[in-house]
Amino acid sequence: MAPTDCLYHKEHLWVRREGANEAWIGMTEHAQENLGEVSYIEHPEAGNEIKEGVSFGTVESIKTTSDLVSPISGTILSVNEILSADPSHINRDPYREGWILKVRIGDMDELSKLMSAEQYETHLNGG
Numbered sequence: 001m002a003p004t005d006c007l008y009h010k011e012h013l014w015v016r017r018e019g020a021n022e023a024w025i026g027m028t029e030h031a032q033e034n035l036g037e038v039s040y041i042e043h044p045e046a047g048n049e050i051k052e053g054v055s056f057g058t059v060e061s062i063k064t065t066s067d068l069v070s071p072i073s074g075t076i077l078s079v080n081e082i083l084s085a086d087p088s089h090i091n092r093d094p095y096r097e098g099w100i101l102k103v104r105i106g107d108m109d110e111l112s113k114l115m116s117a118e119q120y121e122t123h124l125n126g127g
Contacts (some may be wrong), residue, residue: 002028002121003095007114009071010123014095015114017105025071026099027059027090030043030078030124038087043068043100046076054112057100059090072110074103 012031043057055067095125
């Protein structure tokens with residue numbers, strides 16, 4: 001079961017709110033399992049803007065390269081430097097230490113478009 005303290009995007013990224021207007025963004029367990037071992041992650045630097053529904057980077061594995069489609073809009077506060085040194089860290093701990101970006105949320109209403117853990121599980125099962 002996906003962690004219940006996150007919201008989920010149909011493109012298999014999660015959002016975990018922190019405080020009033022900040023959030024962590026990462027890749028779901030389902031996404032990293034389908035990709036296989038992650039070998040490279042490309043993303044913008046802190047200070048850049050991301051926009052909901054628009055690619056903000058790519059993730060590469062031995063199997064494929066996939067776009068990272070932003071689940072929300074906002075300003076990047078920090079990036080996970082651990083992934084620069086060891087991108088496969090996302091495979092070992094996608095929901096905690098494998099986060100990709102920390103952002104200041106640009107539009108709180110976008111959160112209502114995301115799925116709960118239960119809704120995401122139904123989405124994964126074709127519902």
